[in-house]
Amino acid sequence: MIKIPPYLKKGDTIGIVCPSGTLSAKKAATCITTLEAWGYKVKIGKTLGTQHHYFSATDEARAADMQAMLDDKKVQAVLCGRGGYGMSRIIDLLDFKKFKKHPKWLIGFSDITLLHNHCSEVLKTASLHAPMAAAFNNGGSNKEWVLSLKNALQGKKANYKAATHALNRLGTATGKLVGGNLTLVVHAIGTASRLQTKNAILFLEDIGEYKYNIDRMMLQLKRSGMLKNLAGLIVGGFTQTKDSDPAFGATVNEIIQAAVAEYNYPVCYDFPISHDKENYAIKHGVHYTLQVASKKVSLKES
16 A cells, blocks of 8 residues: 655745756756745755766765655655666665655656655655656746646646547556656666556656667566556657667657557557656556547546
């Protein structure tokens, strides 16, 4: 049974940390002012605005910053400033004892996928796959996908619509919604954070990958049994995809279609979950109903 952290009320505090890549304070400024305008207090972690080579700080410093936010009873949610790479380097350094007694919303996507998977599989706690600090810039704070984070934090149930797609496989699925960045979902195979996908709705997205590598990762999901008994599959955006020379010979959606061709569950493509601007908030580990019909696609929180 998945635990649902308390939803936020005005006056609650959201902590901001960078457990993976670096993010400047300037790029987080609009996010901070927007969260305050929504009625929340903001606590800045030590890793915002710092850099250590590829990361925001050393492994030890990033883990300590995240640990402080996890343990702080005055912090009701933790927003990861950005993804990048580094969560898997610190996940086993974190102590979740206090978090399990007093769960709070952990927010982010991309590299933060590993944290979401760990929450659902090890901690049995829901989390938020959602926009991070940079999404608030350039007018983003007024966009539907950023406001979907606000709605999720307030406890409003999601009911998203998406365009139809020629490759969609029709049907209705109900189950816990899990997944995130394809690279990180595959990266967790063989670890305690590996997703259990039987009877689940799996969602996937990625950025900057070669098509042959997407094919390889989809095959790894298939060979590991993670695609066999899904309730449904949501294919989000695969942005900045690269091709090889010679060309791979298929689109990303065709690669994924081939990987799940032998199964019968509903599949939808180009759902607005991605590294692109449209990235709607998903309560990871929570039950949803996916309806893929000829004239509409909907994802509704149960």
